[in-house]
Amino acid sequence: MNTAIRLIAGTAHPALAAAIAAELALPLTRCTIERFPDGEVAIQVHESVRGMTVCLIQPTGPPVNDHLIELLALADACRRDAATRIVAVTPYLGYTRADKRAGRRTPITASMVAQVMQAVGIEHVITLDLHAEQIEGFFQAPVDNLSAVAVLAEALRPQLPRETVVISPDAGRVRMATAYAQRLRAPLAVLHKQRVSGTETHVTHVVGDVAGRPCLLVDDMIATGGTLADGAAALRRAGAREPIIAAATHGLLLPGARERLAEAGIERLVVTDSLPINGTAPPAISVVSVAPLLAEAIRRCLGASATPT
Ligand code: R5P
Numbered sequence: 001m002n003t004a005i006r007l008i009a010g011t012a013h014p015a016l017a018a019a020i021a022a023e024l025a026l027p028l029t030r031c032t033i034e035r036f037p038d039g040e041v042a043i044q045v046h047e048s049v050r051g052m053t054v055c056l057i058q059p060t061g062p063p064v065n066d067h068l069i070e071l072l073a074l075a076d077a078c079r080r081d082a083a084t085r086i087v088a089v090t091p092y093l094g095y096t097r098a099d100k101r102a103g104r105r106t107p108i109t110a111s112m113v114a115q116v117m118q119a120v121g122i123e124h125v126i127t128l129d130l131h132a133e134q135i136e137g138f139f140q141a142p143v144d145n146l147s148a149v150a151v152l153a154e155a156l157r158p159q160l161p162r163e164t165v166v167i168s169p170d171a172g173r174v175r176m177a178t179a180y181a182q183r184l185r186a187p188l189a190v191l192h193k194q195r196v197s198g199t200e201t202h203v204t205h206v207v208g209d210v211a212g213r214p215c216l217l218v219d220d221m222i223a224t225g226g227t228l229a230d231g232a233a234a235l236r237r238a239g240a241r242e243p244i245i246a247a248a249t250h251g252l253l254l255p256g257a258r259e260r261l262a263e264a265g266i267e268r269l270v271v272t273d274s275l276p277i278n279g280t281a282p283p284a285i286s287v288v289s290v291a292p293l294l295a296e297a298i299r300r301c302l303g304a305s306a307t308p309t
Contacts, residue, residue, distance in 0.1 A: 005302060006049050006083075008074060010058030012067040013276050016291060017057040020089070023295030029054075033070060041066070043073045049083040055298055056122075057089045061252060061275040064094035068113065072120045079121035087124040087301060088117060089294060091146075091274035092221075092250045096131035099138075114138035126297045128274050128290060129220050129249040132172070144297050148249040148272045148290055149176060153183040155270055155288045156216065156247055165189050165210050165240075167217045169231045180218050180247070189215075191231050199224045203234035211239035221250035222271070225257035229264035236265070243267040250274050251285070258282065 006029045009017030021028050030046040056078070058071040075086050098109035110131075117125070118141055125143045130136065136143040166186045168177030170193035181188040189208025195201050215235050217228050232244045244266050251271035261269065262282040269283050272290045 004052040006047065006052050006054045006078075008045065008054060008056050008078070010056065010067060010070045010074060012058045012061060012070070013273075015276065016059070016091070016273055016289075016294075019273075019289060019291035020057055020295050020298070023291050024298060031074075033074075039066075041070050041073055043070070043077050045074070045077050045081065049078045049081045051082065051084050053085040053087065053302060054078045054083045055087045055089050055126075059090055059092035059275055060094035061092050061250070062254070068094060072116060075117070075120040075122050083121075085123050086121050087126060087298070088122045089126045089298065091126075091128040091272075091290060091294060092252075093125075093127050093130065093135075096135050099132045099135050108138075110135050111138040117141075124301055126294060126301060128272070128294075129176070131220055144301065146290075146293055146297055147176075147179070148274070148288070148293070149179045149183065151288050151290060151293060152247050152249070152270055152272065153180055155286060156180075156245070157184060159245065159268065159270070159286075160184065160186070160216060161214045161243065164214045164216050164245075165208065167191060167208075167210070167215050167231065167235065169193060169217055169219050169227050173219055176220065177218050180216070184216075186216070191234055193227065193231070199226050201226050201230045203230050206234055206238040210235055212241055214242065215240045215244045217244065217246045217266070219246070219248045221252055222246070222248045222257060222261075222269075223252045223254050225253070225260035225264075228266060229260045232261075232264040232266050245270070246283075247271070251277050251287075253277065253279075 008029045032044045034042045060067045095109045166181040168174045168190045192205040245268045247270040258281045269285045
C-alpha cells in the first residue's frame, strides 16, 4: 500500500493541528472553512484527497455542535472526493458524558455521535482519555483511546510536595487516579460525589487518609470547575493541607470555571492542549502538549508503508 496522507485542520484548535503537523513534518492541507450568516458551515478543501488517507484534526470542544458539524462536513467533503480512508483525530470528543440514558425518553448522545461520524465515512478515531472507556464500543470503527496520564504525571512529578495524596473526584475516575498514583508512587483517596445539577455537585464522603497532607485532584475534564471546587472544599474539611493541585486531560474551562477553582483555593492546574486554553486568570495553569502523542498515534495508524506527500 502506498498511502499518501493529508492532514486537515478544522477551526477548533489550529495551534494543536500545527503542532501535530510539525511533529509529522507534513503540511496542513489548504482549505477554507467559513460560516454563512445563518450559522451554517461552508467548507472547501483546496487540494485533492483522492486515493489518500485523510486525518481530520478537530477536537469537538465548545461550541461543541459547531465543531462537530464541521468535522462531519469535512469528512463528507473528503469521502465525496474519494479519499481512501478518513481518520478523525478528536483528542477531546464532545458528548461523551452522555454515554447512558439519564431516564426515560432521553438519548444516548455519545452513541448517536459515533453513528453519525461513521455514517459520513470516518473509519478510524484517535482520541484521548474518553470519559468512559466503553464509549469505544459505540463505534464499529477502530478507536485509539490514548491516555495523557503519563505525560501529565511527568509534568506533575517535580511540582508535588512530599506526602501528596492523589484524589479521585468520584467513583468514575478511580481507574485514572490509580494510574496517576502508581506513576507518582503516591497514596490514593476517593471522593463520593453526587451530581445535583449540571453545575452543582456535592461530596458526601472522603474515602482514604488526607489529614495533614497535600492533595492532587485528577479528572478527565474540567468544565464548570464545580467537581474540583467541591472536591477541594471536602478535602479541606477532612483536614488536607495546602497545596491542593489539580490535573485534568481536557481543560474545557467554561466561563467562570477559573474563578471558581481559584476561590476554592486550587493553587495550580495542569492540563493538556487537547483543547485551546485561553486567558491568564488564576489559578496558574501549566499546559502540557499532547501533539507528540497524537502524532505518534497517527504515524502508527498510517503504518510504516505510509509515505508523506
Ligand atoms: C464527570 O463525571 C466528569 O468526569 C468530570 O468530573 C466533570 O464532567 C467535570 O465537570 P465540571 O467541571 O463541570 O464539574
